[in-house]
Amino acid sequence: MQAMQRLVSFTIPTSIVIVILLPFISSSQEHEKTYKSHTSSNKHSIHTYNHKLHFEIILHGLLLWASMGFLMPIGILIIRMSNTAQCRRRLKIMFYIHASLQLLSLLLATAGAIMSLKHFENSFNNVHQRMGLTLYGAIWLQAVIGFLRPHRGSRGRSVWFFVHWLMGTAVSILGIINVYTGLHSYHKKTSRSIKFWTMIFTGEISFIAFLYLFQDKWDYILKQGVVLGNEPVQPTTDKEISPPDKQKDSSIESC
Structure with a gap:
């Protein structure tokens, strides 16, 4: 009988303690599950964000490469x-x-600029961002100058040609330099190697520069070994050389 009383006296307080602590135990388990779920969700969100940001950086680089570095x-x-x-x-x-080609280059550069302003942190505290901002304005100014081209023979044609040529050359050179600074920024941000892409871009620009310097000399090179008939080549005099404009007009008209 006494044993029965001891069992009852032990069981009742224990049951009361369990009933009191049960909500706290359950709440702790639910909190732990919620924390694990929230942590897992944050990791997934960060991974998705990093993957999306990396894709946008690559797309931005390709757009500006195609615009400034090729077209x-x-x-x-x-x-x-x-x-x-x-x-x-x-x-x-x-x-x-x-x-x-220049209009398509302008559109691609504008798309790259919009993507940069919308998705990236633009504090403009580095060379790539500052040069990019300058280029975005200069390429639109160059397009406006191109559309305002005076008719050939007008008074302002020479001034327009000089400004258009100077602006176009400057924009192209700065655009090529900014592609290199963009590759450097990509390497600094992602720690990925850029040697392959730097070599590809350098080879492409070198080939275009070679064609630019060589193409206007090709006809001259071909004419060096040409002799008309069986007569020896006679030195030309000033009287035999017609003005360049007259030669160009006659050649165009004969075509």
Whole structure:
């Protein structure tokens, strides 16, 4: 009987303690589950954010590479090659190719600028961001200058040509430099190697520069070994050389 009383006296307080502590135990377990779920969710969110940011950085770089590092230099090369064109139709085609490439370059650069301002932290405390901001304004100014082209023979044509040529050359050179600074910023941000992409871009720009310097000398090089008929080559005099404008007009008209 006494044993029964001891068991009852021990069981009742124990039951009371368990009933009191049960909500706290349950709440602690639920809190632990919620914390683990929240931590897992944060890790997934951070991983997704980093992956998305990395993709946007690559896309931004590709847009500006295509714009400043390819289309714009190719457009300048095309208009440079038009100086040796001997046909009005060919000259007109090359001009429209130049204008189309520069317009496409402008659109791609604008898309890259919008992406940069929308998704990236732009404190403008480094060379790449400052140069990029300058280029975004300069490329639009160059486009406006191009659309305001005076007619050939007008009074302001020479001034316009000099400004358009100087601005286009400066924008192209700064754009190429900014591609290199962008690659350096990508390496600094992600710690990934950029040697392969630097070599590819350097080879591409070197090839375009070689064509730019070489193309206008090609006809001259070919004519060095040409002798008309069986007569020896006679030195030319000033009277035999017609003005460049007259030669260019006659060659275009003959075509």
